[in-house]
Amino acid sequence: MLRTKKGVQHEMRRKRITTATAVSAVIALSLAACGGNGGNGGNSDGGGSSTAAAQNAAVTKVFNPSDVKGGTLRMAHPAFWDSVDPGDTYFGMSWNFVRTYGRSLLAFKSAPGDEGSKLVGDLAVGPGTPTDDAKTWTYKLRPGVKFEDGTPVTSKDVKYGVARSLDKATLPNGYTYFNDFLLDIPKDYSVYKDKSLTGVAKAIETPDDQTIVFHLNKSFSSFDYFAMLPATMPVPQARDTGAKYKEHVLSTGPYKFESYQLDKQMTLVRNDQYDPATDPDTGRKPLPDKITVELNVAAADIDNRLLAGDLDVDIVGTGLQPSSQGKVLGQADLKNRTDNADVARLNYTQLNSDVPPLNNINCRKAILYAADHEGYQRAYGGSVGGSIATNLMPALVPGAEKFDTYGFETDKNGNVEKAKAALAECGQPNGFDLNVAYRTERTKEKAVAESLQQSLKKVGINVTTKPFPESDYTKLYVGKPDYAKNNKLGMSVFSWGADWADGFGFLSQIVDSRVIRATGGNSNLGVKLPEVDKMIDKALVTTDQAAREKIWVDIDKAVMDSAMILPGVHAKSLLYRPENLTNVFVNNGFNMYDYTVLGTTKK
């Protein structure tokens, strides 16, 4: 029987279908890289160092301290991140890495433990001076800082760096903190249309080369955190190339770009214009002679290379893939090289008071009583994935208090009696029907939805799970109030990582009702409490740190009392440090290894 071309084509077509199905599997494998993981609790207190490999040796201490220079630090990323342009980036690992080639006004101190969540002067000599009810903030710059080409840095370059980041049409990826808080910024502002910078004249003043003054449209007591943002890294106006600036960012940090091939790789080498004498406070230690970052490396491959010693750092900083975790934790010598770091991330489920009967507080409380908290933790990988959260703010937020309004710690698998009593009080003694939304691609969220389904069934609440695609989750579905209400999405599984670990960074985007937009894209999926909004306003004008921290704790308590959020897990990540890394510690500002101090013994 002679095979005809058609017959052969049929066989090949079948193979194509198999191939196509396999492609999705590979994509799924690689996408798993982006998931945030968690771990169990633990508190950090700075100081100390060690050289004996042990688990968590780098969590609160410096592991393998060293001052030895030389070698190449090899890093890799499973995709690429939004941009290396400091005015156009919104990822924690990017804010961590950008400090190798840029200096912002303030920076998280490069130190282990609690010291790492303190802001110290980088380009500025120290924290800002608030005046006018925290509506005006003044910073003094250090003299002697230069760009990589030898040009001195002035306050005008910092002003320009912030001003250009306001143009979201040209630089769309960054945050909008400056757009929201600076005074009288014209609509659709762009420095490319306003070369004289008239539009920001009221918002940013530069009375002399070493002084910069920010004027805000409302009081904001934590502006120092804005001064930490990469947008405050200086950019010379004459050398700004807009959307193309990322192709060669001018460095003020200890390293500068030697090459950058978009989507492929970047190489940084020493910046000879960086003077360590102008950088006494941050704790930077530029040890390697070279830094390479490979992009779009298969996620599974990154872990294999780390374990084989062919790679030094997984730059994403969220830890090993679930597939590698089992292997690593199962072998003592590998386990000793892991660090189970706390992350400023809360994995939680939002309860939507727009969907009856969740408009009744007691029905919501019933859910909080009935939920299986250990099941929630298991969904995120057990104690390695995180600790059971009994309130919103994790311990690593300065000033946060742990409290347990509903007895999650005593009733780890839920309390059926209390739940049933709450149901009776809200007029639903036999339970009710409910939908829970989650992101299809996130297997952990699916596991949470299923755990909720099982535990709530015990009190008569029948839960239907509803998956939605991740890319549109907040933009079109769960985060769009009308859609959520009309489709009765009573519960939504979600995860929130603070931009920075303080009350504002952690809570404002998820509990302030005024940030909810009807057009969608919300992170606040349904907390609407007028008294909480008032407390937030008070916190924003309180410049005394202790008093401010107390207000955020009160906000945490108020939201928990309203039963609008079911906190699940305070996340942890399982980081792996290869043998050749020196000076390794977790920086609490970024919850991953500090990239400005790492060295390597491999030459």
Next chain:
Amino acid sequence: MTRAEPRVTGHSADQVFAYIIRRLIGAVFLLIIITAVTFAIFFLVPRLGGATADDLASRYVGRSAGAEQIHQTAVKLGFTDPLYEQYGRFLKGLVAGQDYNYGPATEHCPAPCFGYSFLTQNPVWPDLVDRLPVTASLAFGAAFIWLVTGVGTGVVSALKRGSLLDRSTMSIALAGVSLPIFFTGLLSLSIFSYSLGWTAQGGTNPMDASNPAWWAYDLILPWVTLAFLYAASYARLTRAGMLETMNEDFVRTARAKGLPERTVVIKHGLRSALTPILTIFGLDLGLLLGGAILTETTFSLPGIGQYAVIALRANDLPKVLGVTLVAAVFIIVANLVVDLLYAVVDPRVRTQ
């Protein structure tokens, strides 16, 4: 893929030339249709689901973008223009180039301009040109290996049909056809690159190699892994074709004429059995040149296939269009070459 055109039957150079011209014109129309369909899928399908221009644009902005910023992006990327206008702009860009405002100034993207990535705002065409050598190196290198080993094994198996050699090679071939490449790829990397250190690790760019030896070193594992997959099916195909052909009358005649066995096998037997192999090879090579997606992703090779994955993950239409067109061009060309070669390879076609 079906062919509407009749096979080339005559030797006349004019006829062949006319045939090629007709196929090329058809190819251009086909490519235009492909771009139109891709555009339609990208824009019309979401519209059917009720999505607006702003909803589409929300994918290409940062995490905290407000409604105003999303609308700004929708306008900038052209989503608010009618679909035919956007498509027209794309076609014009291919032929005459496009202008792009990157902030402080405007640059001209010369023809063929595949537009600018929605996500990174980088021009697509230079990326494609840059990545093509990697995919070509992977494809041609693997193709050579699988052709030689696959066909060779198939011939030997056919000649020694039923022997231990035949049975064991066909079993290995079955494994090769069945095992998915990301499995064999990750396994090979784990064994040969990381444990034994014989081959290059994943993620190296073979085009950065300073000499051919390094280039081959970077590619040897992906070549062999990819070739294993194809060699397996080529071995089975060749064996089947050979078994069929070696029983034909004309082969018996050739032997009876006293020709050496090697001539009988290769010049008469294999040549006839090659026809289906040729078809498959053309399709396979064409498809691979359009991007060996699984291999490139597994070995982190910066080729067209990896680019396709990047584009799809980000829903980045200009990149998707670029990759689709490149793949389509290669498949069309490969098909054309295969059809022309039929006349050369298969004596039965020529005598029709």
